[in-house]
Amino acid sequence: DAKTTQPDSMESTEGETVHLPCSHATISGNEYIYWYRQVPLQGPEYVTHGLQQNTTNSMAFLAIASDRKSSTLILPHVSLRDAAVYHCILRSNNNNAPRFGAGTKLSVKP
Amino acid sequence: NAGVIQTPRHKVTGKGQEATLWCEPISGHSAVFWYRQTIVQGLEFLTYFRNQAPIDDSGMPKERFSAQMPNQSHSTLKIQSTQPQDSAVYLCASSLQGGDTQYFGPGTRLLVL
Numbered sequence: 001d002a003k004t005t006q007p008d009s010m011e012s013t014e015g016e017t018v019h020l021p022c023s024h025a026t027i028s029g030n031e032y033i034y035w036y037r038q039v040p041l042q043g044p045e046y047v048t049h050g051l052q053q054n055t056t057n058s059m060a061f062l063a064i065a066s067d068r069k070s071s072t073l074i075l076p077h078v079s080l081r082d083a084a085v086y087h088c089i090l091r092s093n094n095n096n097a098p099r100f101g102a103g104t105k106l107s108v109k110p
Numbered sequence: 111n112a113g114v115i116q117t118p119r120h121k122v123t124g125k126g127q128e129a130t131l132w133c134e135p136i137s138g139h140s141a142v143f144w145y146r147q148t149i150v151q152g153l154e155f156l157t158y159f160r161n162q163a164p165i166d167d168s169g170m171p172k173e174r175f176s177a178q179m180p181n182q183s184h185s186t187l188k189i190q191s192t193q194p195q196d197s198a199v200y201l202c203a204s205s206l207q208g209g210d211t212q213y214f215g216p217g218t219r220l221l222v223l
Contacts, residue, residue: 034211038153042217043114043201043203043214043215043216043217044201044203045214046211046212046213049211087153091209091210092209096166097143097155097158097165097166097169098155098212099155100145100152100153100155102152
């Protein structure tokens with residue numbers, strides 16, 4: 001699976017809308033974009049995923065660039081509970097297991 | 111649905127001893143993944159089973175580490191002759207088929223003294 005690039009950290013304040021970027025310039029046509037988040041002392045938790053179209057669920061909005069070389073996870077009205085490390089990874093339905101990078105550590109101030 | 115179950119949650123072992131970690135995937139999931147997480151190395155992939163068969167073990171250290179999946183309801187990760195550098199949180203995840211959403215367990219925190 002292709003590699004992703006994310007900023008090491010981002011800061012926000014409660015109530016703000018946060019945009020978490022992810023670059024995946026070498027993404028293949030059959031690769032899905034997955035986002036997970038991880039808080040201390042817990043395993044990663046699935047947030048959302050998409051292939052080409054923007055997607056939305058109760059946790060976040062995923063905006064995918066038209067050329068699919070980048071995506072942005074949008075967290076509306078963040079709270080302290082949204083402070084976590086957010087991982088962007090690419091998955092294809094093949095025999096390769098996903099590798100996680102360092103992700104983006106999101107800090108949320110009161 | 112209890113989610114992925116990992117036991118024990120914490121394990122302290124002496125250097126040179128053996129440690130066996132257990133993972134029970136979500137019922138109906140055919141794929142199981144093992145990862146190791148430390149502050150220094152982050153989240154490292156170890157090995158992956160699908161339908162109980164090993165698919166990718168490229169992340170497994172060549173010595174002392176082994177993993178099995180004897181049936182669809184559990185997988186084990188065994189570390190022989192544990193060393194202090196094996197101290198980490200070992201995470202297990204399962205997914206329905208393999209290329210889809212992973213669901214992680216709470217992890218086993220291993221401390222080798």
